[in-house]
Amino acid sequence: MKIPRLLQAVLVLLGVYFGFILLFDVILKQVIPSSLLNMYMFFVVAGVFMVFTFTEEGAKELLAPIKALVEDPNNKTNRNIVFIILPLLGGAYTYNKLLPSFDAPVELRTIHPAPPASLKAYGKRYDILNLENPYRKFEKEDPERFKELIAEGGAVYIRNCQYCHGDKLDGKGPYAQGLNPMPMNFQDVGTIAQLQESYLFWRIASGGPGLPKEASPWISSMPVWQDFLSEEEIWKVILYLYDYTGHRPRTWGEE
Amino acid sequence: MAGYKNIVNGDIRLMLGVLLLAVATHSPAKPGDAEQGEQIYSRRCVLCHSDEGDGLGPAAERLNPPPRDFTAGIYKIKTTGFDDMAPADEDIFRMIRDGMPGTAMPEWADVLSEQEIWDLVAYVKTFAGYEGEEPGEQLDYGEQIPSSPESIEKGKALYHDQDRCSECHGKDGKGNAVKRLKDDNGDRTWPRNQTKPWTFRASNDPKDIFTRITTGIPGTQMTSFAKPSSEKRLSIEERWHIANYVQSLAKIEQVVRAENTVVKAEKIDDDLPDSPDDPRWQATQPTTFFLVPQIIAKQRFFTPSNDTITVRALYSDTELAILLEWDDRTKSIPGNKLAEKISDADIGEDAVAIQLPIEIHDSMEKPYFGMGDANNPVNIWHWHSGTTETTEGISLLNSKGFKEIEKRDAATIGIHAKGLYTEGTWRVVMKRSLTTAESDKDLQFVSGKFIPIAFAAWDGSNSEKGSRHTMTTWYWLLLKPATGAKPIIAALLVIVVIFALLFFWARSRQPHRG
Numbered sequence: 001m002k003i004p005r006l007l008q009a010v011l012v013l014l015g016v017y018f019g020f021i022l023l024f025d026v027i028l029k030q031v032i033p034s035s036l037l038n039m040y041m042f043f044v045v046a047g048v049f050m051v052f053t054f055t056e057e058g059a060k061e062l063l064a065p066i067k068a069l070v071e072d073p074n075n076k077t078n079r080n081i082v083f084i085i086l087p088l089l090g091g092a093y094t095y096n097k098l099l100p101s102f103d104a105p106v107e108l109r110t111i112h113p114a115p116p117a118s119l120k121a122y123g124k125r126y127d128i129l130n131l132e133n134p135y136r137k138f139e140k141e142d143p144e145r146f147k148e149l150i151a152e153g154g155a156v157y158i159r160n161c162q163y164c165h166g167d168k169l170d171g172k173g174p175y176a177q178g179l180n181p182m183p184m185n186f187q188d189v190g191t192i193a194q195l196q197e198s199y200l201f202w203r204i205a206s207g208g209p210g211l212p213k214e215a216s217p218w219i220s221s222m223p224v225w226q227d228f229l230s231e232e233e234i235w236k237v238i239l240y241l242y243d244y245t246g247h248r249p250r251t252w253g254e255e
Numbered sequence: 256m257a258g259y260k261n262i263v264n265g266d267i268r269l270m271l272g273v274l275l276l277a278v279a280t281h282s283p284a285k286p287g288d289a290e291q292g293e294q295i296y297s298r299r300c301v302l303c304h305s306d307e308g309d310g311l312g313p314a315a316e317r318l319n320p321p322p323r324d325f326t327a328g329i330y331k332i333k334t335t336g337f338d339d340m341a342p343a344d345e346d347i348f349r350m351i352r353d354g355m356p357g358t359a360m361p362e363w364a365d366v367l368s369e370q371e372i373w374d375l376v377a378y379v380k381t382f383a384g385y386e387g388e389e390p391g392e393q394l395d396y397g398e399q400i401p402s403s404p405e406s407i408e409k410g411k412a413l414y415h416d417q418d419r420c421s422e423c424h425g426k427d428g429k430g431n432a433v434k435r436l437k438d439d440n441g442d443r444t445w446p447r448n449q450t451k452p453w454t455f456r457a458s459n460d461p462k463d464i465f466t467r468i469t470t471g472i473p474g475t476q477m478t479s480f481a482k483p484s485s486e487k488r489l490s491i492e493e494r495w496h497i498a499n500y501v502q503s504l505a506k507i508e509q510v511v512r513a514e515n516t517v518v519k520a521e522k523i524d525d526d527l528p529d530s531p532d533d534p535r536w537q538a539t540q541p542t543t544f545f546l547v548p549q550i551i552a553k554q555r556f557f558t559p560s561n562d563t564i565t566v567r568a569l570y571s572d573t574e575l576a577i578l579l580e581w582d583d584r585t586k587s588i589p590g591n592k593l594a595e596k597i598s599d600a601d602i603g604e605d606a607v608a609i610q611l612p613i614e615i616h617d618s619m620e621k622p623y624f625g626m627g628d629a630n631n632p633v634n635i636w637h638w639h640s641g642t643t644e645t646t647e648g649i650s651l652l653n654s655k656g657f658k659e660i661e662k663r664d665a666a667t668i669g670i671h672a673k674g675l676y677t678e679g680t681w682r683v684v685m686k687r688s689l690t691t692a693e694s695d696k697d698l699q700f701v702s703g704k705f706i707p708i709a710f711a712a713w714d715g716s717n718s719e720k721g722s723r724h725t726m727t728t729w730y731w732l733l734l735k736p737a738t739g740a741k742p743i744i745a746a747l748l749v750i751v752v753i754f755a756l757l758f759f760w761a762r763s764r765q766p767h768r769g
Binding site for chain 2: 067070071073079082083086087088090091092093094095096097098099100102103104105107108109154155157158159162163164166167168170172174175177178179180208209213216217218219221223224227228
């Protein structure tokens with residue numbers, strides 16, 4: 001049986017529409033904003049219309065069922081139904097569009113902004129590009145010492161960080177749910193595994209307020225740790241973050 | 256983590272809880288390997304429970320309750336009889352697997368296998384020398400009495416009879432202390448708020464509650480109500496009734512829902528309510544937020560007692576009123592003998608505050624959530640409960656971060672507040688006119704705009720003063736604009752136009768009849 005052209009066109013449009021939703025919302029897990037979806041669909045509808053009305057017969061065939069509905073006197077009942085439903089749909093759509101929305105505004109922020117070239121802390125200036133963890137070398141040179149340093153970092157962590165980032169470093173600390181944005185999950189491959197130790201030093205020393213504007217410093221609850229911890233303690237806690245999660249810090253060599 | 260498990264659907268969780276419990280009590284203890292357990296322990300548990308198992312890890316003094324001291328061999332959650340100090344292996348297993356909500360003890364089921372948890376059980380037992388011991392006998396549950404209005408009614412009577420449970424848990428079960436309680440180590444303990452079952456260390460399934468009443472909560476002042484020597488002793492049947500009653504106290508509507516970030520103020524034509532117990536508040540929609548301790552700046556505070564705050568709002572043509580409601584176990588009145596007995600002599604006033612930006616930016620920019628910043632100042636309306644000498648009051652602060660605070664007179668700006676404490680709950684109404692004379696110093700409220708709003712609370716009996724308090728980060732306040740007739744008129748118009756177009760199209764195409 002041949003599928004009527006009008007139905008074909010509708011099926012193509014529906015296919016594309018749900019294809020988009022499947023691709024973004026389900027596969028990429030990134031809900032597509034409705035404004036973007038509307039824009040895509042506008043072009044798709046225009047394209048489909050052009051393809052289906054490319055030849056005159058094609059256009060005729062496409063519109064035939066509509067013509068028949070409107071013009072054929074035998075279609076009276078169907079016509080009456082369509083004539084009631086269409087205006088109502090239009091009305092309902094208009095009504096919903098004009099209702100004020102009470103959903104909270106969406107706040108987009110950059111999670112990993114570019115770090116500044118240099119950081120001022122502890123009364124000196126750090127050149128972030130060339131900054132290295134002074135304890136990292138002990139990993140090879142003195143494994144015993146290295147283990148002790150990690151344990152000291154662990155103590156810093158459990159006294160200061162676990163409330164938010166969680167004692168499993170999974171971002172689910174006792175108070176995480178009361179904070180927005182949520183504390184970072186260090187187990188996730190998208191956080192410290194992607195970053196250099198110098199980046200972490202900058203983030204930990206300067207906290208939420210140290211972020212640039214695109215990262216919304218005003219909502220980050222990450223404390224400014226240079227107020228509470230020594231420089232050495234920050235480097236040790238960084239060792240602990242990598243040791244507990246099993247991630248390796250990024251280094252220039254890999255890039 | 257276990258502390259703030261978010262109960263989205265109480266019933267489902269309850270069912271799950273029952274199921275897990277059933278599984279837990281039916282899966283027999285597997286022999287754990289203490290040596291394996293030691294390995295896991297030294298990686299996952301030492302930072303809190305310490306190498307020696309004495310609970311004196313580096314964070315101990317910042318955690319309330321502190322990590323358990325395994326060398327003492329005392330376990331809070333156990334199903335062995337009250338005369339048996341050692342818990343069953345399954346009890347330890349369950350606490351490690353599920354964690355203890357309301358404490359720093361997290362659930363481990365997400366990162367450890369069952370076998371690893373059994374290994375830990377075996378190792379943890381060695382600290383108290385429990386490893387060789389015969390398993391204790393399970394306590395006697397008799398026959399469970401299912402919950403029913405009659406059973407709950409009986410339970411309620413027993414709960415209050417001789418002040419049996421209400422002595423500590425308060426008349427409405429909110430844990431509003433009339434006594435100063437300590438655990439065996441002298442650390443402050445708070446009786447559980449039974450209207451918030453998501454803070455229970457175990458669960459609020461009647462079988463769990465029955466167990467707690469039967470064994471007591473070892474190491475704390477909640478003793479066994481099954482002991483023959485107990486004056487307030489209860490029979491098995493009576494314990495089931497109380498368990499059913501306690502379960503019925505849950506206030507599921509006070510559960511925090513992550514998606515609710517907007518306090519929506521409805522408009523009313525009357526004058527706004529001045530008092531927290533005005534019946535018109537009942538019709539408003541509550542929004543509940545987590546309170547987290549201030550562990551971010553200045554003098555940090557790690558051991559909070561308040562955990563959530565519920566907010567409602569109403570507005571009129573000229574004014575806005577906000578009702579803040581939060582459970583606080585103690586009415587802290589400096590100078591009052593009873594209040595000082597429950598707490599310390601240097602208690603402070605209870606207090607609550609609302610924070611608002613002075614200016615709302617069209618971009619996303621807001622003041623720093625912790626009292627604003629140099630470029631973006633905030634208004635803080637700070638209510639305090641009063642002492643034996645002074646009455647309650649409200650002050651207004653304009654702040655650009657905690658280092659730059661200007662105190663202003665709330666009365667001249669027209670901010671008013673009224674607080675009321677009943678049975679473990681504070682309710683405070685704050686009111687202000689929508690606009691003020693000093694528009695560069697005060698936020699001017701307009702309807703239809705999303706206004707950032709944040710909250711803070713102080714429990715004066717928990718040494719909360721100054722920067723030591725609980726707080727929220729930014730949420731939203733919306734004065735709901737009247738919908739007006741626009742949408743409905745537009746919709747009708749669209750209907751008429753489409754119909755007319757279709758109608759004329761069809762007519763023009765019809766072969767003319769007759």
